[in-house]
Amino acid sequence: MKEVLFVEKYLYINGEWKGQGLDRIEVYNPADGEVVGTVASGGKEETIEAIDAAHSAFPAWSRLSAYERADYLMKLHDLMMDEKEELAEIMTKEMGKPLKESVGEVMYAASFLKWYAEEGKRIYGRTIPSYAENKRMQVLKQPIGVVAAITPWNFPAAMITRKLGPALAAGCTFIVKPPKETPLSAIKLVELSEKAGFPKGVINLVTGSSSVIGRELMASRKVSKLTFTGSTEIGKKLIEQSAATVKNVSMELGGHAPAVVLDDADLKKAVAGVAASKFRNAGQTCICINRVYVHEKIYDEFLDLLTAEVKKLKVGNGLEEGTDIGPIINKEGYEKISEHVDDAVSKGAVCVTGGKGTEENGGHFYEPTVLKNVNHKMLIMKEETFGPVVPVQKIASDEEGIRLANESEFGLAAYVYTESMSRGTRVVEGLQYGIIGWNDGVPSAAQAPFGGMKESGIGREGGIEGMEAYLETKYVSVVL
Numbered sequence: 387m388k389e390v391l392f393v394e395k396y397l398y399i400n401g402e403w404k405g406q407g408l409d410r411i412e413v414y415n416p417a418d419g420e421v422v423g424t425v426a427s428g429g430k431e432e433t434i435e436a437i438d439a440a441h442s443a444f445p446a447w448s449r450l451s452a453y454e455r456a457d458y459l460m461k462l463h464d465l466m467m468d469e470k471e472e473l474a475e476i477m478t479k480e481m482g483k484p485l486k487e488s489v490g491e492v493m494y495a496a497s498f499l500k501w502y503a504e505e506g507k508r509i510y511g512r513t514i515p516s517y518a519e520n521k522r523m524q525v526l527k528q529p530i531g532v533v534a535a536i537t538p539w540n541f542p543a544a545m546i547t548r549k550l551g552p553a554l555a556a557g558c559t560f561i562v563k564p565p566k567e568t569p570l571s572a573i574k575l576v577e578l579s580e581k582a583g584f585p586k587g588v589i590n591l592v593t594g595s596s597s598v599i600g601r602e603l604m605a606s607r608k609v610s611k612l613t614f615t616g617s618t619e620i621g622k623k624l625i626e627q628s629a630a631t632v633k634n635v636s637m638e639l640g641g642h643a644p645a646v647v648l649d650d651a652d653l654k655k656a657v658a659g660v661a662a663s664k665f666r667n668a669g670q671t672c673i674c675i676n677r678v679y680v681h682e683k684i685y686d687e688f689l690d691l692l693t694a695e696v697k698k699l700k701v702g703n704g705l706e707e708g709t710d711i712g713p714i715i716n717k718e719g720y721e722k723i724s725e726h727v728d729d730a731v732s733k734g735a736v737c738v739t740g741g742k743g744t745e746e747n748g749g750h751f752y753e754p755t756v757l758k759n760v761n762h763k764m765l766i767m768k769e770e771t772f773g774p775v776v777p778v779q780k781i782a783s784d785e786e787g788i789r790l791a792n793e794s795e796f797g798l799a800a801y802v803y804t805e806s807m808s809r810g811t812r813v814v815e816g817l818q819y820g821i822i823g824w825n826d827g828v829p830s831a832a833q834a835p836f837g838g839m840k841e842s843g844i845g846r847e848g849g850i851e852g853m854e855a856y857l858e859t860k861y862v863s864v865v866l
Contacts, residue, residue, distance in 0.1 A: 417702075427593065456507060481542055487712075533613060536624075723771055
């Protein structure tokens with residue numbers, strides 16, 4: 387058995403590592419099933435303690451100037467960059483993504499801290515012209531309060547900092563509940579925040595039962611906001627629970643991203659973009675391309691070029707040099723991918739390359755796969771696959787591409803490939819999605835808003851919109 391990481395690290399509450407007497411949760415490497423760490427299993431009591439700590443720390447933290455809070459965030463940013471290789475290795479061991487992708491995620495995660503360290507200095511109110519000489523009308527922006535964050539396993543560092551950066555910059559205090567699959571990256575981030583010198587209670591971490599911890603966070607009136615990234619199913623339950631306290635919520639939920647490739651597209655650009663989006667993190671991302679609609683005039687040529695690119699990809703342990711696609715996170719995820727491919731083939735789809743998975747030595751791997759002759763009767767065109775499979779459907783017009791792309795309850799991300807400004811503009815305006823990549827397979831950036839329409843979520847993260855999510859608007863009317 388491999389050496390266990392963070393043997394002495396547990397829960398982080400009010401500036402202290404706690405929970406030594408609690409049960410342990412084992413963390414597995416999805417590439418081989420080996421235990422790579424254990425964390426404490428916190429529950430109701432520990433969650434309440436974390437809430438109280440964040441609530442007590444809020445007044446002092448919120449009174450600091452934006453410049454003082456920025457200094458703390460930049461210290462954490464610099465520490466992340468100094469230790470990016472170690473953090474990346476931890477991430478790959480517990481999540482499976484190739485090491486080069488993990489390094490990229492650490493840098494992406496750190497970018498949110500740097501962006502919001504600066505953006506926090508630009509939280510502006512305003513003065514409104516009054517109708518009376520003796521009246522003054524003002525709008526103030528103030529931190530919302532204690533923020534609880536529930537984060538996913540597929541981006542174990544970036545999905546924390548994308549929430550933590552703006553929350554702390556705005557003057558809020560923070561509690562994070564990471565997933566059971568990938569808590570070690572979160573623990574390392576909190577360890578670095580301790581080294582950065584954040585005051586006690588400003589950042590707290592609780593690992594354990596999602597249902598127990600989530601229930602306490604949602605029930606507490608001391609928690610002003612919940613920010614959640616995860617499935618639409620769980621998001622809906624949390625929204626229901628939020629009604630009891632009318633809690634402010636931000637929801638970044640499921641996706642089923644389409645890509646529309648028009649007949650005037652630069653095919654090399656389109657193929658590179660689809661491959662970059664689809665096969666990053668073994669297709670286990672919420673904005674990766676899940677279905678591709680290609681104009682019939684270029685359908686065969688696009689398939690040939692895409693298949694050639696896909697055949698170059700190497701599947702293996704994320705720690706091995708040259709690996710492009712790592713393991714699937716668990717058996718459940720692996721079986722869903724297999725189900726989608728088998729269903730498509732049984733209904734007439736043709737597997738151009740790939741189409742097989744392996745379960746060996748405790749790991750689950752699936753070949754990068756291209757399917758042609760697909761249609762909307764197939765599960766893979768209706769449900770999020772979360773795996774390295776790209777189904778390609780033929781379309782006859784721009785309008786058909788838009789219509790099929792919008793045939794989903796999800797509206798997180800979509801992509802279009804065309805060299806025509808007028809056609810591209812019409813497609814972009816017609817797509818019912820919160821994020822559009824136009825000739826761009828990797829649109830995410832700290833300075834840009836991220837979030838979806840329809841059942842893909844509520845609110846936005848990133849950019850100036852991401853800061854607004856952690857602020858209350860207060861209107862003040864003064865008669866002199």
